[in-house]
Amino acid sequence: MKAQVFRGVNQLSYEELPIPTLETDEVLVKIHVVGLCQSDIKKIRYPLYEPPRIFGHETAGVIAAVGEQVTGWEVGQRVVVMHHIPCMRCGYCLNDNFSMCDVYKNISTTAGFTPSGGGFAEYVKVPGHIVRNGGLIPIPAGVSFEQASFVEPTNCCLKAVKKAQIAPGQKVLVTGAGPIGLMFVMLVKYFGAKAIATDLLPSRIEKALSVGAEAAFDARDPDLLTKVQALTDGIGVDTTLLAVPSEKAFFQALDCTRKGGKILFFAEFPDEVKIPINPNILYRREIDLIGSYSSSYRLQSLAVDIVFNRRIDVEALISDRYPLENLSLAVEQAIAPSPDTYKILIYPQAAE
Incomplete structure (x- = not known):
């Protein structure tokens, strides 16, 4: 598969990598669209994380394979992938500070290397903890992959609105x-x-x-x-x-x-x-x-309702679309936006 690998500050490398192999409780998703987030840009531009990594986390696609112990999910289902799910048991989670949870921070979806979201690739692997605990969201008929990719950023903004x-x-x-x-x-x-x-x-x-x-x-x-x-x-x-x-x-x-x-x-x-x-x-x-940082597990169903039922017009935010191979150009545009630059979406399957 193709992936954009972070090889150092401002160094993205478009590479051929093996498709992630699954453990028995994991799911593989073929990514159709992933949103470019300011947090992705920050991770690419500054020395915050040791390379190599594959970033990207506002992800929607189709289940391509399921581990033999996975129940309730089938190949071909359209899904939103949440890249973090809290443990729901620690002191942070019990106080609704889900984004402070160690499990939330350290267990993530991956396309290879240290798990870091993995959305900037053709396939992403979803760990068992995320599969079992609400990290896959079925996309209903009539909702596009583009719309569905807004569930995670909507959750983040919704958390701030509720917190205020x-x-x-x-x-x-x-x-x-x-x-x-x-x-x-x-x-x-x-x-x-x-x-x-x-x-x-x-x-x-x-x-x-x-x-x-x-x-x-x-x-x-x-x-x-x-x-x-x-x-x-x-x-x-x-x-x-x-x-x-x-x-x-x-x-x-x-x-x-x-x-x-x-x-x-x-x-x-x-x-x-x-x-x-x-x-x-x-x-x-x-x-x-x-x-207010990141998303709230408690607001996930409300974020899904708002996006899937078009209670806000997320499509009005989309300004640009890039194939995965041009991710560096997309990042440059986001850093120095034109007057009409808003949300940028990335398409991993454009390489096919």
Whole structure:
């Protein structure tokens, strides 16, 4: 099979590898589409993991083989593959901190080498723990592989929305109108709140409006605070979702978020970034700072319902499609997006 192997920082190698062999409790999936995620790009661009590895985790495809002990799954079934499933027994899981679970972090799908998602390949192997515990999701008729590949990123965004306790009638500032920010806009609207989006690109400002934002502004607008206050009865938004790793965006969030409101960090900042803050701002204004990382097992069925029943229009987020052999070009485009770049999908079977 063909795979894109991470061989070092900014080094992707399009290689021929053996198809993974199965243990008796494992499943092999032929990948039809995999989304390119910002976390994939981070892993490729920075020295975070020892090579060689095969990344990619927003995966949908067809079961190609099943181990002899596997029950309930058959060759030919269309499935979404979740690359992590928590143990449900540790102290983290018992407190719903599933993404902190050691099993969640260390048992993953693989196309070879150290298990790292494995979606950037023609085939991926699903470990028994993931097969047995809800990590394969059947794709119903009428739902495309492209749509299905959004289940995992939708779960991640949904977790943040739920963690911030976004409720009907609230006003929510979404900083950044890239693929994640736009999905936040859609989910905020779906749950009955009103989104105000910011971005630097005029096309993304327009896109945010087209997918449901009540208002959208240039993040550099000197009158941004005044405009946000005009939309929020002069008190500021209830919650800000930081979808870009920007220090300026954080301080805008502090200005625009009302007393007693919440600021949620979703985008991962570079480790060298330090944000100085007077703790009395949080104390006196009762601002909650929250972090949200990865997906929540408890929200998996809701994410599936939202995507499969088209409660948000995930297809509106797709801007570009690349064959697997051109993954490096896709990464370059994501790093330096054109005005119309949003979600990029990768197609491993294009090599056939």
